Amino acid sequence: MELSALYQRSLPVDYYREASFFQKEQIDIFSKNWLFFSPASGLKRAGDYITKKIANIPIVVLMHEDGNPRAFVNICPHRGASLFTKPCGHSASSQIQCPYHGWVFNAEGRVKVMAGPAPKDEKMCRDLSLTPVKLASYQGLLFVHLDPEPLAFSQSLAPLIEIWDKNQVDFQSYEEPLEKKVLGNFNWKVWVEGFQECYHCYYVHPQLKNDFQLKDYKIINYDLFSVHSCERKESSEQTGKNNGVWSWIYPNIGLPVYEYCFYVLQVNPISVNQTELCYYMFFQKNTSQEQKKVFLDFWANLTQEDVVICENIQTNLQSSYFKRGVLSEVRENGVLHFHNLLQNDLSRSQQKIEVTNFC
Numbered sequence: 259m260e261l262s263a264l265y266q267r268s269l270p271v272d273y274y275r276e277a278s279f280f281q282k283e284q285i286d287i288f289s290k291n292w293l294f295f296s297p298a299s300g301l302k303r304a305g306d307y308i309t310k311k312i313a314n315i316p317i318v319v320l321m322h323e324d325g326n327p328r329a330f331v332n333i334c335p336h337r338g339a340s341l342f343t344k345p346c347g348h349s350a351s352s353q354i355q356c357p358y359h360g361w362v363f364n365a366e367g368r369v370k371v372m373a374g375p376a377p378k379d380e381k382m383c384r385d386l387s388l389t390p391v392k393l394a395s396y397q398g399l400l401f402v403h404l405d406p407e408p409l410a411f412s413q414s415l416a417p418l419i420e421i422w423d424k425n426q427v428d429f430q431s432y433e434e435p436l437e438k439k440v441l442g443n444f445n446w447k448v449w450v451e452g453f454q455e456c457y458h459c460y461y462v463h464p465q466l467k468n469d470f471q472l473k474d475y476k477i478i479n480y481d482l483f484s485v486h487s488c489e490r491k492e493s494s495e496q497t498g499k500n501n502g503v504w505s506w507i508y509p510n511i512g513l514p515v516y517e518y519c520f521y522v523l524q525v526n527p528i529s530v531n532q533t534e535l536c537y538y539m540f541f542q543k544n545t546s547q548e549q550k551k552v553f554l555d556f557w558a559n560l561t562q563e564d565v566v567i568c569e570n571i572q573t574n575l576q577s578s579y580f581k582r583g584v585l586s587e588v589r590e591n592g593v594l595h596f597h598n599l600l601q602n603d604l605s606r607s608q609q610k611i612e613v614t615n616f617c
Contacts, residue, residue: 268583274445274575280530288313294511295400299434305349313527322352329391397429432540440535444572446527454592479595482508496556
């Protein structure tokens with residue numbers, strides 16, 4: 259079937275249901291890009307730490323005595339135990355001790371103490387180090403990169419930082435974030451695709467349809483991010499009075515901005531058909547408790563509307579009756595941009611995966 263110049267094919271269905279693709283994405287996408295980790299507000303003093311799994315990659319960020327945080331893969335190189343087992347907390351020392359055999363690592367991740375009898379090949383053991391993770395901070399937000407020599411965060415996302423600075427965006431002027439998590443039974447890309455267009459908003463999100471001029475919804479794509487904008491139709495208690503502004507950072511971060519609140523959404527893959535949505539809600543400091551409740555009710559409804567449709571899509575992708583969709587270059591240009599970035603990353607790998615070729 260020939261498609262007009264205004265449409266392109268979407269990704270093959272195997273991308274959403276094959277475990278081999280999920281494993282490849284961990285290596286070629288989530289290990290090769292800057293990823294949002296968490297707000298820095300949980301690291302106030304030496305010894306404070308935060309742990310997270312991003313695409314099943316365990317990472318710990320620990321505040322050092324010099325006032326600078328350090329990041330490592332949260333796995334002991336001795337026998338593979340987790341170094342920290344709680345989501346966050348405080349360690350009496352900025353040194354790291356494995357809870358399994360008591361090995362101690364210094365702030366640079368080098369072995370300092372090996373508990374028990376000295377091994378015959380002590381040099382080999384001392385050469386074992388924690389895997390370091392590159393860490394960047396921007397306005398109180400922490401980002402990580404697993405490549406040992408990545409392009410600096412400030413260079414990688416320079417155009418987005420320039421937009422934020424030009425518009426005097428001050429993330430640190432907000433209250434400390436409220437964290438929310440939602441678990442959905444769908445592939446992470448299904449959610450990102452929904453975020454990267456508002457074509458569906460006419461039919462899925464009545465509050466957005468009521469408040470915004472959706473026919474004029476715009477997405478401008480940049481190298482590694484997109485900026486969404488839409489003029490308001492009328493103000494509402496739920497979404498405020500400002501025009502709509504939503505940003506997306508490849509591969510898995512959303513940054514919607516409303517009058518009373520902006521939030522960071524981390525679309526975190528758990529498995530090929532399960533995704534954890536991590537939300538960090540930053541409210542303006544003068545926002546009342548009542549207004550917070552109104553906004554959180556709006557957010558909960560909006561999120562549930564998307565969860566329902568995404569789980570429905572994933573179920574159908576698992577069937578044998580859907581092969582490959584089509585995307586509008588006008589209304590789904592953000593999705594096409596996401597697909598292009600994803601396929602570019604996957605194509606760089608020498609590891610080949612067979613794809614079922616559907617027309």
